[in-house]
Amino acid sequence: MGKIVAMTGNIAIAEAMRQINPDVCAAYPITPSTEIMQEFANFVADGLVASELVAVESEHSAMSACIGASAAGGRVMTATSSQGLALMWEMLYVAASSRLPIVMTVVNRALNAPLNIHCDHSDSMGARDSGWIQIYSENAQEAYDNLIQAIRIGQYSGVRLPVMVCLDGFIISHSIERMELLDDEKIQRFIGPHVSYYPLLDTEHPVTYGPIDLQDYYTEHKRQQVEAMKNAKEVILEIAEEFKALSGRGYGFFREYCLKDAEIAILVLGSAGGTAQAVVDKLRAEGVKAGLLKLRVFRPFPLEELAESLKNLKVLAVLDRSDSFGAVGGPVFNEVRSALFDLKKPPKVINYIYGLGGRDLGLEDIERVYQELQKIASNGQITKLVDYLTVRE
Amino acid sequence: MVTLKELSQKEELLAGGHRLCAGCGAPVAIRQILLAAEDPVVLANATGCVEVATSIYPYTSWRVPWFHSAFENAAATIAGVESMYRSLKKQGKIPADKKIKFIAFGGDGGTYDIGLQSLSGALERGHTFLYVCYNNEAYMNTGIQRSSSTPLGASTTTSPAGQVIPGKMQHRKDLTAIVAAHNIPYVAQSVPSHWRDLTTKTRKALAVEGPSFINVLAPCHRGWRTAVDSAIELARLAVETCFWPLYEVENGVYRLNYKPKDKRPLVEYLKPQGRFAHLFRPENQAILEELQKAADHQWEKLLALCGEDQKNLDSQSHQC
Numbered sequence: 001m002g003k004i005v006a007m008t009g010n011i012a013i014a015e016a017m018r019q020i021n022p023d024v025c026a027a028y029p030i031t032p033s034t035e036i037m038q039e040f041a042n043f044v045a046d047g048l049v050a051s052e053l054v055a056v057e058s059e060h061s062a063m064s065a066c067i068g069a070s071a072a073g074g075r076v077m078t079a080t081s082s083q084g085l086a087l088m089w090e091m092l093y094v095a096a097s098s099r100l101p102i103v104m105t106v107v108n109r110a111l112n113a114p115l116n117i118h119c120d121h122s123d124s125m126g127a128r129d130s131g132w133i134q135i136y137s138e139n140a141q142e143a144y145d146n147l148i149q150a151i152r153i154g155q156y157s158g159v160r161l162p163v164m165v166c167l168d169g170f171i172i173s174h175s176i177e178r179m180e181l182l183d184d185e186k187i188q189r190f191i192g193p194h195v196s197y198y199p200l201l202d203t204e205h206p207v208t209y210g211p212i213d214l215q216d217y218y219t220e221h222k223r224q225q226v227e228a229m230k231n232a233k234e235v236i237l238e239i240a241e242e243f244k245a246l247s248g249r250g251y252g253f254f255r256e257y258c259l260k261d262a263e264i265a266i267l268v269l270g271s272a273g274g275t276a277q278a279v280v281d282k283l284r285a286e287g288v289k290a291g292l293l294k295l296r297v298f299r300p301f302p303l304e305e306l307a308e309s310l311k312n313l314k315v316l317a318v319l320d321r322s323d324s325f326g327a328v329g330g331p332v333f334n335e336v337r338s339a340l341f342d343l344k345k346p347p348k349v350i351n352y353i354y355g356l357g358g359r360d361l362g363l364e365d366i367e368r369v370y371q372e373l374q375k376i377a378s379n380g381q382i383t384k385l386v387d388y389l390t391v392r393e
Numbered sequence: 394m395v396t397l398k399e400l401s402q403k404e405e406l407l408a409g410g411h412r413l414c415a416g417c418g419a420p421v422a423i424r425q426i427l428l429a430a431e432d433p434v435v436l437a438n439a440t441g442c443v444e445v446a447t448s449i450y451p452y453t454s455w456r457v458p459w460f461h462s463a464f465e466n467a468a469a470t471i472a473g474v475e476s477m478y479r480s481l482k483k484q485g486k487i488p489a490d491k492k493i494k495f496i497a498f499g500g501d502g503g504t505y506d507i508g509l510q511s512l513s514g515a516l517e518r519g520h521t522f523l524y525v526c527y528n529n530e531a532y533m534n535t536g537i538q539r540s541s542s543t544p545l546g547a548s549t550t551t552s553p554a555g556q557v558i559p560g561k562m563q564h565r566k567d568l569t570a571i572v573a574a575h576n577i578p579y580v581a582q583s584v585p586s587h588w589r590d591l592t593t594k595t596r597k598a599l600a601v602e603g604p605s606f607i608n609v610l611a612p613c614h615r616g617w618r619t620a621v622d623s624a625i626e627l628a629r630l631a632v633e634t635c636f637w638p639l640y641e642v643e644n645g646v647y648r649l650n651y652k653p654k655d656k657r658p659l660v661e662y663l664k665p666q667g668r669f670a671h672l673f674r675p676e677n678q679a680i681l682e683e684l685q686k687a688a689d690h691q692w693e694k695l696l697a698l699c700g701e702d703q704k705n706l707d708s709q710s711h712q713c
Contacts, residue, residue, distance in 0.1 A: 023480040026473060052480040054472065057514030061469035064462060064511065068437065068473025071460055074481055076473075094462050200458040200474055201481070203433035203493060210461035211448035 023074030073199025096131025101154030118358020262291025439503030618667020
C-alpha cells in the first residue's frame with residue numbers, strides 16, 4: 001500500500017515524474033499544464049531528481065529538445081496543452097518516426113480561435129495520426145497510473161514509440177481528488193533502467209538519424225511504424241498486468257461498466273466517464289438496461305476488442321469532446337462506428353459532440369442521451385446521426 | 394596554431410561521395426570544421442542542401458553521430474542532445490573523462506529566418522555547443538528563394554529582377570551582430586577560403602564553456618550564378634571587399650582578424666555573380682551605390698567596435 005493523498009491531477013503527474021526521475025525534461029508553460037513543470041522545477045531545484053530541466057523558448061523547441069535528448073540516449077518527459085501541442089505538431093511526427101520513447105502528458109484544452117483555456121480533446125485528437133500512443137485518463141489516479149505505465153510501454157523493444165498520456169484540463173488537472181501514490185522505490189523497480197537503442201552519445205558507433213528517405217524506402221519505414229503500434233497493443237496489456245500486481249488497479253484498452261447485458265450504452269473517454277457511470281447507476285435502479293464503455297487507449301485503436309465488447313448492444317452513443325469539421329461526427333465516433341461495421345448485427349450508432357471549450361456536462365445531459373437511445377431502441381429510428389449536447393441553436 | 398600538416402593527417406568525418414554540387418562552398422567549410430575538432434563530435438543538421446545531399450538512405454556521408462530533425466530546430470535539437478550529455482555525466486551514467494563536442498549546422502534559411510528563435514533560445518540558455526551557419530544567402534535547396542541573408546539587389550526566384558522591381562529590395566540582416574548581442578563566449582565570421590581562420594576559430598569555439606557561433610559565408614554557384622569553380626575565389630573577394638569581414642567576438646571583445654591592405658571596391662565581388670548582373674544596367678546604378686555605402690558603413694562600424702579606427706593595423710592582421 002502506498003500513501004493516500006488528496007491532490008490535483010497536475011500535482012499527481014508531477015509526483016509521478018519525480019518518482020520516475022527522467023534524465024531530461026524540456027518544457028514550456030501553457031495553461032492548464034503549466035503547473036506540472038512548475039512543480040517539477042521545484043523538485044529539480046531541491047535536488048529531489050537528477051533531471052536536467054530545459055526551460056525552452058517554445059513548445060516547438062520543447063519537443064525538438066526532447067527529441068535530441070531522447071536520441072542522445074536517456075529517459076525524456078515533457079507536458080503541454082492545446083496550442084502548445086499544436087506548435088509541436090511537426091515534431092510529434094519526427095519523435096514517433098525516429099522511434100523515440102518520449103513520454104508526454106497532455107492536459108487537454110480547446111484550440112484557438114476564439115481563445116479558450118478549458119477542456120476539450122481537439123488538441124490530442126488532432127494529433128491522433130502522428131504515431132504517438134495515446135492513453136486517456138478518467139481521473140487523477142488514472143493519470144498517475146497511466147504515466148508510470150507509459151514509461152514501460154514506450155521503451156519496450158518491439159514498440160519504441162512516444163506515448164501521450166491525456167487528462168482533462170481543469171476537470172482533472174486542477175481538481176483535488178483522493179488517490180494513492182505508490183512508493184518511490186516500487187516505481188523505480190517497476191520502470192527499471194532506461195534502455196537506449198543507437199544512442200547518439202555512443203560516439204564509437206556513429207549513427208545517422210533522420211536521413212532523406214525517398215520512394216525506395218519510405219513506405220517500408222512507415223510500415224514498420226504500423227507494426228510497432230500493433231505490437232504496442234499486447235505490450236499495453238502486459239504492462240497493465242504487471243501494474244496491477246504492483247498497485248491492485250487493473251487496466252485494459254477500456255473499462256466496461258454494466259455492459260454485459262446492456263441494450264443501450266454510451267462510449268466516452270476522459271473525465272466524462274465518471275459522470276456517465278453515475279447516470280448508469282440511476283437508470284439501472286430504474287430497470288433500464290443501460291451500459292457504459294470508458295475508452296482508455298485510443299492509439300493503438302482496439303478495434304476487435306471494441307467490436308467484441310459492443311456487439312450485443314441495440315444502440316450506442318459515442319460522445320466526442322472534439323469535432324472534425326467537414327467529417328460526419330467526431331473522431332471517436334468515426335472509428336468506433338467503423339469497428340462495428342463487420343459485425344453480423346451491428347448496433348445502431350449515434351454521435352454527440354459535447355463539452356467543447358470546457359462546457360459543463362451534467363448528469364441531466366447524459367440522461368438525455370440515454371433517453372434518446374431508448375427511443376431508438378424501441379422504434380429503430382435515428383433522427384439525428386450527429387448531434388450537439390448543451391448547444392444553443 | 395592549426396597546421397595543414399596536422400589537418401592532412403586526420404580522417405575526414407564527412408566522407409566523399411555525397412551529392413552536394415561540385416564546387417559547393419558548404420562541404421569545404423564543414424570538412425575544415427570537422428578536421429579542426431579535437432574531441433569526438435555529435436552533430437545536428439537543419440533541413441537543407443547539406444542534409445539532403447549527405448544522408449540519402451540507405452547511405453550516409455557522416456562518420457560521426459548525426460541527427461537531422463527539421464528545418465527550424467537544429468539549435469533546440471542539439472540543446473537536447475547536450476542536455477542529455479550533461480545529465481548522464483552528472484549522474485555518472487557516462488564516464489567522467491568522456492568528452493564530446495556538439496555542433497549544429499544550418500543554412501541561412503534555417504538560421505537567419507525560420508530557426509532564429511530556436512537559436513536565440515539555445516544561446517540564452519547557455520548550452521555548450523557550436524552553431525555553424527553555412528550562409529549561401531538564399532534558400533538554395535528549394536531553388537534559390539530570397540532569405541533575410543540575401544543582399545540588397547540580388548535576383549532570386551522570389552525576388553526576381555523584373556521590369557519594375559530590380560531584385561531584392563531589402564538589405565540583409567546582420568545575424569552575427571544579433572548573435573553577439575546574446576553575450577555568448579564566442580562569435581565569429583569566417584569563410585572557407587581562409588582555412589586557417591576557419592579552423593582556428595573552430596578550435597576556439599569548441600574550447601569555450603557555453604554557446605559559440607560561426608557565420609561562414611559559403612558561396613553557391615547555382616544560386617549566385619557564377620562559375621562552378623569560383624567558390625573559394627568569391628569567398629576571398631567577399632573578404633577583400635569588406636563585404637564579409639573576418640572578425641570574432643571573444644567574451645564581448647571584438648577583434649578584426651584580417652584587414653585588407655587595399656580595400657577593393659564592392660563591384661569586383663558583385664560583377665562575377667549573375668544574381669547581381671542587372672545591377673550593372675545604368676538604371677540600377679543607385680543600388681550598386683547603396684550596396685557599397687552599406688558595406689562601407691558596416692566596415693567602419695566594425696573597425697570602431699574592434700578599436701581599429703584609431704590605429705593602422707596592417708602589421709597585425711593575422712595570417713589567413
